[in-house]
Amino acid sequence: MxxxxxxxxxxxxxxxxxxxxxxxxxxxxxxxxxxxxxxxxxxxxxxxxxxxxxxxxxxxxxxxxxxxxxxxxxxxxxxxxxxxxxxxxxxxxxxxxxxxxxxxxxxxxxxxxxxxxxxxxxxxxxxxxxxxxxxxxxxxxxxxxxxxxxxxxxxxxxxxxxxxxxxxxxxxxxxxxxxxxxxxxxxxxxxWQYIYLEQIPIVPLYYAAVRPVVERDGMLIMVDDDRLELRPGEKIEMKSVRFRTLGCYPLTAAVESTAATLPEIIQEMLLTRTSERQGRLIDHDSAxxxxxxxxxxxx
Amino acid sequence: MAHQSDLIAEDILAYLKSQEEKSLLRFITCGSVDDGKSTLIGRLLWDSKMIFEDQLAALESDSKKVGTQGEKIDYALLMDGLQAEREQGITIDVAYRFFSTDKRKFIVADTPGHEQYTRNMVTGASTADVAVILIDARKGILTQSRRHSYLVSLVGIRNVVLAINKMDLVDYSAARFAEIRQEYAAFAAGLGFASITAIPISALEGDNVLERSPRTDWYDGPTLMEFLETVEIAAAAADLPFRLPVQWVNRPNLDFRGFAGTITAGTIRPGDEVVVPASGQRSRVKRIVTFDGDLPEAAAGQAVTLTLEDEIDISRGDLLVEATARPACADQFAAHLVWMQDEPLLLNRDYLLKIGATTVPVQISELQHKINVNTLEEEAGKTLSLNEIGVCLLSASKAITFDPYRQNRCGGAFILIDRFSNATVAAGMIDSARRRRTRHWSEVEVDQKRRAGLKGQRARVLWFTGGAGVEKSTVAKLVEKKLYSLARHTQLLDDSTCDSEHVVKLAGVLVDAGLITLVALDDPQAILLQEARVHFSPNELVAIEVSITTDFTALAEEIVTKLCSGGLFDAEELLGSGI
CATH class of the missing domain: 3.40.50.620 (HUPs)
Incomplete structure (x- = not known):
């Protein structure tokens, strides 16, 4: 065995x-x-x-x-x-x-x-x-x-x-x-496979849903509360998004997605080619x- | 990251089902900076589509900045993790990389090939099932190839791949490949490998890494990936006699007493008889408890909790074993040691040995010989320095249970820890038990250092001074409490336990017993301190001035911190000379 x-x-x-x-x-x-x-x-x-x-x-x-x-x-x-x-x-x-x-x-x-x-x-x-x-x-x-x-x-x-x-x-x-x-x-x-296999609960933000976001510096930032002040030209849009990684909302980029179940998330991950820390702004500051x-x- | 399987897009549920059955292979790659080792691993990640687009972008920009391949992608940069190393152009530690195919998940330990990094190679190899030894086809078998092969065999890896790399630079010559393969087979005959698979590759060009190369049509063996995907991983551990080192006694309530640990060898079922070798107590397994329900059977590699039929005394560090096949139980044994730190081995000094879930004080009583990793010859020596390997006799303060490393890797592997710096100083592999030589301990004079060593401390006199009426004993009691909480052995001498006439002599006895002795007399006459300075060595005696304005808690804290870190004393004396 x-x-x-x-x-x-x-x-x-x-x-x-x-x-x-x-x-x-x-x-x-x-x-x-x-x-x-x-x-x-x-x-x-x-x-x-x-x-x-x-x-x-x-x-x-x-x-x-x-x-x-x-x-x-x-x-x-x-x-x-x-x-x-x-x-x-x-x-x-x-x-x-x-x-x-x-x-x-x-x-x-x-x-x-x-x-x-x-x-x-x-x-x-x-x-x-x-x-x-x-x-x-x-x-x-x-x-x-x-x-x-x-x-x-x-x-x-x-x-x-x-x-x-x-x-x-x-x-x-x-x-x-x-x-x-x-x-x-x-x-x-x-x-992801383990979460799926063991049916481990995760924060719903990992699943795609229609959420209010603004596009900022090429990233989609979710407007989670009224502390996010809009810059000139920014507007809040409702988009179907999910998060590959979670942190502080102003620093965590969402990805556009319709993957609303675990198998769909895994499928999407396997078919995309961007690694998860991409969604975290802190990693990009310097080499x-x-x-x-x-x-x-x-x- | 795109797995090849079309199932992902078409039927993700079926795909996930198929992935549940994947196995895991850990392997190590050995080669020098120039053998293209990092390039090979970069290539495996690349070709199995484990490089993400953003990583690729970073790789492209890094390749231009610090790469060595001109405009081409420098795969090696994927592997060289730390910035400082990148600047030096070498990998200086062990890095772990991951990739998976539809058949297996792989964990690769990438380690440097320089002579001074034997330590890292042994570290990376300790958890590996397979070794990939890289040979530069132009250079053939080098001294370092021998060294790598020896280290791999020392650590108990049985299956090796001889990846003969840079075939593109020898025109994919079948003759050259055969020549190297034969030379290696002759050399490795004595190393005890179960299999040696030679594969002609070019890591840079990708030949025979994943795809079979049209340029080596004379070669009909597996590609490197085919080999890694199919090599039989030793299920042998499950066939060995049952062993479970108890890590944790689980007692959530009075009705449940479970022994938690990872099975290192063998198989167990409810009803099986087990023994604790150290005490000889026996019982039978009642249940194999897991979060997912009780199991009818568990085998090597599984982390379980066992309950027994009888209430027997078992604690962390005990071993549960099959009643009919017991391990060795001895306090004297021979072992191969790989020395891993700058400070050399000191004979007869106390180290801590950690094996399974047990940690015991141990001394290295004899260095039988060193092994030259380049010639594999035995050499005489008095000590082991960083990256040196030797066969030693060890003597533990109490008997430990073990299996020879050759029979059971988990059962015979240990690390040595320095008691003062807490550094991991050596890796050890037990060869065999030695009959206790009664001569041994009688050769040893039991003195202050040994008594203190048994307590894991240095004996000291802490002499509190300050005018009459200053609450020196309050500080001393605070210090003693803190030391007690750190499991240090102490004794306080104050006016209630001792009169000033005898205090120096009494402190002398207590220090010789290995205790940290605190002296806090209400009226500590200066002449007494002078007497004490004569009686004790400067390393033993620490005078501490307490005044009315002293913050007692802060002072006590400072003393304990310094005492535990060696700061109150000459660090070299404290750390260097051994107990």
Whole structure:
């Protein structure tokens, strides 16, 4: 009996989660509400069944997430029985940091990276699960499954611990931490196939529907609330769109689509030729931008 | 990304059904910078349509900026992940890449071929089922080809592909191909491979990578992709005796006690008898519990939770095994070590060994010989430096259960961790148990370092000074509490436990016992501190000044942080000399 690739990936992820739970005093699961987080949450339920996972979920809320994401987040936390920690960089919000006037790079740094560091320091987590995959972006291809972070949350790509077999080095000093990536070896297609196979609930924004959008810098931005100020010449149009990736609504591009079911989404993905991070504005700022962000503590 | 199958467009449900049965193959590519390794993987991703349009656009612009192929696409750039490496023009770490065909999903570990990167190759190979060894057809078998082949065999890969690349530069010569293949077969005879498949390719031109090349009509073997799609992945692990390292004891309530872990070998069914080798306790499997329902059977590779018929004492790190085929259980064993960090191996120093879900202190008592990876000859040596390989005798502080690596990769693989820097310093593969030489421990003098080493710490005296009336013992108690929470072993000496006349002597005894000793007398006369400075070495004694204005919590925090990071002491002394 040979295990299928999805069952092998599933077993590897469960192994990683159990290892983190056993080796760390205070782990947390970063929950971004996206499809990868949905899979990660599902796997965490499997790993500790019939018990519940011995760690909370944490969401870094920038206050600019799609409203449907927030509603979905609260529903999933309640259904799955996880504790949910929500952290926002309130100082930055009070200073009026927003994705429009500050640019995507600074905004992301302050609201996401800084917000995350604040929360990790506040709760003194020594391990944090993230849903990143190695196929997402080039600098991620070399990321370890247990990725060491200094006490200032920095990642040093040049002095990563060698990682062999399925033996993970979980030793850290006080203040240092590990980012654990149980989905490292999954691809976007694996994620979708698994969601389909396991009937995992995902935010409805992934499915195509008629939504209000404006075209801005060649991207379709959804008008999720009245904070999106129209520039001269922009007009709100109703289009059938969906999202391949979810983040802050002003920074997340929609794609025109009529794919309203999982098989249709997978079909569309297989037939198109644009990779998913295309829809995230932060990756395009400069060459190697993700690598720089990761060194500074971005997930 | 467009899979070839017409099913996608015509019948997506049927397509999805067919994809559920795909298998997974992990392989490693070995070759030097010049062998076209990155180009080959770039080509596999390219030809299996795994490159997205935006990535292609980025690739085109990068090719022009830093590429080495003129106006042509430099496939190698797809593989070189990190910016710094790109600038140097070499891959310096292990990168994992993914592609899939309609038959299989593939995970490729791409690792550098330089001599100094043995570490990375071993890392990439540790999870691989198959190795693709690249040979430049013009150059033939080089020293590095031998080195790669040895490392691949060391790590237990049984199936190798000899990808004889750059055939376009030798006019697709059948004779040249045959010559290299024969030379390699002769060399590799001693490496224990189950199969060696030689394939003539051109990664740059695409010959015999996916498509059969018309320019090698003399070749009737598989293309590289055909081989990768069909090579039998060792299902052998399921046929070995049952092994499950317990990762996590699942106790959601008083009625359920499950042992969670990934089966590393064999097959298990409810009713099967299992044993915990370390304690000899036996029971039978009651249920194989999963989120998706109980299973009638589970095999190697599956992550499950077992419940047993009897209440026996099992915790993380224990191994559940088949009663009739037990693993070795020993505290002395021989192993191949691959040294992975700059600081060389120190004999008789304590390291942590992690095998399965167990971590134990271990010492390397003897380096039997080193192995020259270029000549494969045994060489004498006193230590192992970065990227060196040796056969060592190890001595653990308690017995561990294992299978020889050759028989069961999961059962005999371990890593060594430095106790102070927490770095992963070596990869190990156990060869066999050694009978305990009673001589061994009697050779060892049990002293302060060893007693402290057993506790995973350095023995210290923390001497709190400051005027009478300053609450030194309050700070000391805070420090002790924090150290306790970090599992450090301590003892506090204050006016309630000790009078000042005996304090230096008593502290001396406690430090020799390996404890972090805190001295906080209400009236610490200066002469006592002087006496202590004579009695203790500068590395043992740390004087800490407390005043009325001191923020106790902050000071305690600082002391503990420095103590744990080595900052209070000469870092070299703390990290370098070994316990």
């Amino acid at each position: 040979t295990m299928t690739h999805l069952r092998q990936l599933e077993a590897e992820s469960i192994h990683i989660m159990r290892e983190v739970a056993a080796e760390f005093a205070n782990p947390v699961m970063l929950y971004s509400v996206g499809k990868d987080s949905a899979v990660m949450l599902h796997l965490a339920r499997k790993a500790f069944f019939p018990g519940v996972a011995p760690f909370p979920l944490m969401h870094i809320d920038t206050t600019w997430k799609f409203r449907e994401m927030i509603a979905f987040r609260d529903r999933m936390a309640a259904q799955s029985g996880f504790d949910l920690i929500i952290h926002t960089n309130h100082e930055a919000v009070e200073q009026g940091v927003n994705p429009f006037t500050h640019g995507s790079a600074l905004y992301t740094d302050v609201m996401k990276t800084e917000g995350l560091k604040q929360a990790l320091n506040k709760y003194k987590f020594d391990a944090a699960f993230g849903g990143a995959r190695r196929d997402e972006e080039k600098s991620r291809a070399k990321e370890r499954i247990f990725s060491f972070r200094s006490s200032s949350h920095r990642w040093d790509p040049k002095s990563q611990r060698p990682e062999l077999w399925n033996l993970y080095n979980a030793r850290v000093r006080p203040g240092e931490s590990i980012r654990a990536f149980p989905l490292s070896n999954w691809t976007e297609l694996d994620i 190697g931008s993700m690598e720089k962000k990761k060194q500074e503590g971005y997930f």
